[in-house]
Amino acid sequence: MLDSIQVRSDVKKLSVVIPVYNERTTLEEIVRRVVRQDVGMQKEVVLVDDCSTDGTRDLYDRIRAEHAASNILVCYHDRNEGKGAALRTGFARATGDIIVIQDADLEYDPKDYAALLAPIRSDKADVVYGSRFVGGGEHRVLYFWHMIGNRVLTLLSNMLTNLNLTDMETCYKVFRREVLEEITITCNRFNFEPEITAKIARPNRHGRYWRIYEVGISYAGRDYSEGKKITWKDGVSAIWTIARFGRPRELLFVTVLGAFGLLVTLAAASWLVRLVRFGVF
Ligand SMILES: Nc1nc2c(ncn2[C@@H]2O[C@H](COP(=O)(O)OP(=O)(O)OP(=O)(O)O)[C@@H](O)[C@H]2O)c(=O)[nH]1
Ligand SMILES: [Mg+2]
Structure with a gap:
C-alpha cells in the first residue's frame, strides 16, 4: 500500500508514544507488535511509565534487552499524573517526523499504522484519527452504553469545533511533528482528548486550518475484568473540557x-x- 502512494520526502521517522499505567499483562506484547510492524521508515518507541504500581516497572529492562536492536526510550513519572500528562512527556521526547499515540493495552492494533500514516505520507493530511465507527476492520462487540457515550461526546465536540469526526475519543491519533509543536496539552487525564481535538481544529500560526483525515481501524476493546479503567466520571470531565475549549461562536x-x-x-x-x-x- 505504501509503495503505491507518492511519499513526502521529509517524512523519515515515526515516533510511537505509549503511555503506560499498570499494564503488566499487556505491555511486552504491545511493544513486540509495535516493533514488528514495518512502516517503511525509521521508528522509535517512547514509553512513558505513569508511576505504575502493579509490577509494570520491572518489565522495562527485559523489554530493552529483548529489543536491543530497536530504538526504545523509557521515561518515568515519579507520581501518577494521567494519560494526558504522560503524552506531554512523550511528545517532548519524541524525535520523529510523525507521532502516533499507542495505548499499552491490546485494544488497538499496530497493523493499522499503514492506513493511518498514508494520508500524511501522501501529503493530504497533517492529522489523522483512527475511527472505531467507520470502515470494515474487525471490532469486538462490547458495551452499548459506552458506544452511546462515545457518540455523544463526539457529537458535542463536533458541535463546538465544527469538525465532522466520528470518533473523537479514539486512541489512534497521528500528527505531523509541526502540529504538535504548536499545541500544548494542559489536561492531565483523559480529558486531553477533547482538548487536543479542539486545538487541532483551530487555525495554525500561518492562519490556515490543519488538514484532518479519518480512517477506519479495528478495535479489540477490553472489559473491566481485563483491566478497563475508564468510568462515567471521565465522561463528565470530557463534557466540561469540550465546553472549555470549544470555539466561542459555536x-x-x-x-x-x-x-x-x-x-x-x-x-x-x-x-x-x-x-x-x-x-x-
Ligand atoms: N487509566 C489510566 N491510564 C493511563 C494513565 N496514565 C497513562 N495511562 C495509559 O493510557 C492508556 C489508555 O488508558 P486506558 O485505561 O486503556 O483507557 P481507554 O482505552 O480509553 O479505556 P479502557 O481501556 O476502555 O479503560 C493506557 O495505555 C494506559 O496505560 C492513568 O493515570 N490512568
Ligand atoms: Mg484501553
Whole structure:
C-alpha cells in the first residue's frame, strides 16, 4: 500500500508514544507488535511509565534487552499524573517526523499504522484519527452504553469545533511533528482528548486550518475484568473540557439552541399539565 502512494520526502521517522499505567499483562506484547510492524521508515518507541504500581516497572529492562536492536526510550513519572500528562512527556521526547499515540493495552492494533500514516505520507493530511465507527476492520462487540457515550461526546465536540469526526475519543491519533509543536496539552487525564481535538481544529500560526483525515481501524476493546479503567466520571470531565475549549461562536450558538430547546420543552410540559387539569385526557 505504501509503495503505491507518492511519499513526502521529509517524512523519515515515526515516533510511537505509549503511555503506560499498570499494564503488566499487556505491555511486552504491545511493544513486540509495535516493533514488528514495518512502516517503511525509521521508528522509535517512547514509553512513558505513569508511576505504575502493579509490577509494570520491572518489565522495562527485559523489554530493552529483548529489543536491543530497536530504538526504545523509557521515561518515568515519579507520581501518577494521567494519560494526558504522560503524552506531554512523550511528545517532548519524541524525535520523529510523525507521532502516533499507542495505548499499552491490546485494544488497538499496530497493523493499522499503514492506513493511518498514508494520508500524511501522501501529503493530504497533517492529522489523522483512527475511527472505531467507520470502515470494515474487525471490532469486538462490547458495551452499548459506552458506544452511546462515545457518540455523544463526539457529537458535542463536533458541535463546538465544527469538525465532522466520528470518533473523537479514539486512541489512534497521528500528527505531523509541526502540529504538535504548536499545541500544548494542559489536561492531565483523559480529558486531553477533547482538548487536543479542539486545538487541532483551530487555525495554525500561518492562519490556515490543519488538514484532518479519518480512517477506519479495528478495535479489540477490553472489559473491566481485563483491566478497563475508564468510568462515567471521565465522561463528565470530557463534557466540561469540550465546553472549555470549544470555539466561542459555536459555544454561543449551542447555548442559545439549548436554551431555546429547554424553553420549548418547558412550555410543552406546562400545556400538557393544563390539558390534563381541564380533563382533556
Ligand atoms: N487509566 C489510566 N491510564 C493511563 C494513565 N496514565 C497513562 N495511562 C495509559 O493510557 C492508556 C489508555 O488508558 P486506558 O485505561 O486503556 O483507557 P481507554 O482505552 O480509553 O479505556 P479502557 O481501556 O476502555 O479503560 C493506557 O495505555 C494506559 O496505560 C492513568 O493515570 N490512568
Ligand atoms: Mg484501553
